[in-house]
Amino acid sequence: MDGLKVVQTADGSSTLYSDRFNACYHSVNGALTESMHVFIKSGFEAILPNRHTIDLLEVGLGTCLNAALTAYAAEKYRVEVRYFGIELYPPSDDILYSTGYAEILEPECATLWGKIVKAPATEKVQISPWFSVFKIYADYTQWIPTESFDLIYFDAFAPDDQPEMWSLENFRKLFDALRPNGALVTYSAKGLVKQNLRDAGFSVERLQGPPGKRHMVRAWKTPVH
Numbered sequence: 001m002d003g004l005k006v007v008q009t010a011d012g013s014s015t016l017y018s019d020r021f022n023a024c025y026h027s028v029n030g031a032l033t034e035s036m037h038v039f040i041k042s043g044f045e046a047i048l049p050n051r052h053t054i055d056l057l058e059v060g061l062g063t064c065l066n067a068a069l070t071a072y073a074a075e076k077y078r079v080e081v082r083y084f085g086i087e088l089y090p091p092s093d094d095i096l097y098s099t100g101y102a103e104i105l106e107p108e109c110a111t112l113w114g115k116i117v118k119a120p121a122t123e124k125v126q127i128s129p130w131f132s133v134f135k136i137y138a139d140y141t142q143w144i145p146t147e148s149f150d151l152i153y154f155d156a157f158a159p160d161d162q163p164e165m166w167s168l169e170n171f172r173k174l175f176d177a178l179r180p181n182g183a184l185v186t187y188s189a190k191g192l193v194k195q196n197l198r199d200a201g202f203s204v205e206r207l208q209g210p211p212g213k214r215h216m217v218r219a220w221k222t223p224v225h
């Protein structure tokens with residue numbers, strides 16, 4: 001199915017493995033744990049103070065796990081999230097359902113996940129009173145943003161597997177699309193990633209990583225005074 005197969009990870013949640021990229025969609029040390037640590041706790045919760053709405057871009061929408069966890073968090077914190085997810089190779093519904101996310105996520109989160117999976121691309125779909133999704137099925141390296149964002153989840157395959165996704169040119173594009181005081185979070189703290197982010201204009205913070213990874217990165221667009 002799609003050159004994708006389901007693999008189990010250490011926290012009991014599953015993820016996908018891609019033959020095309022010879023890579024997993026999440027950490028084998030715990031898919032759900034990684035998503036919660038990198039994207040929800042270090043990204044979403046970090047930019048929450050004083051915000052009522054968040055425009056969020058995810059690079060690499062994949063299984064929609066990060067999106068579902070964010071929709072769940074949007075309800076919890078009562079903040080309106082407009083979520084834009086870019087994906088070049090959308091997995092089929094069959095492979096997505098075989099991840100078991102519909103069974104292992106909290107029931108309310110699982111319902112949100114099912115609705116996000118079913119949402120068509122290229123239109124804004126209201127998933128809950130707090131969360132809408134707009135799927136963009138396009139090549140991120142060729143894509144020109146037309147919106148501005150407060151937060152970016154950068155969840156491409158690793159720089160060694162897909163270096164073009166992490167290029168200076170592409171980070172510049174994201175920097176320009178980010179609003180002042182906005183942030184980008186990603187699981188990779190590789191030297192070249194931090195350097196390209198800095199050269200693109202970001203203020204780079206190195207944070208503790210999820211299990212199995214020493215560090216991760218949060219990069220801010222600090223306002224110019």
Ligand SMILES: C[S@@+](CC[C@H](N)C(=O)[O-])C[C@H]1O[C@@H](n2cnc3c(N)ncnc32)[C@H](O)[C@@H]1O
Nearest residue numbers: 060061062063065066087088089139140155157
């Ligand atoms: C690490 S996985 C993302 C996992 C995802 N965030 C999730 O929660 O399941 C990387 C994703 O990037 C997608 N991708 C690869 N090349 C791309 C490109 N040029 N443009 C957009 N998406 C791309 C892959 O198909 C894959 O879904």
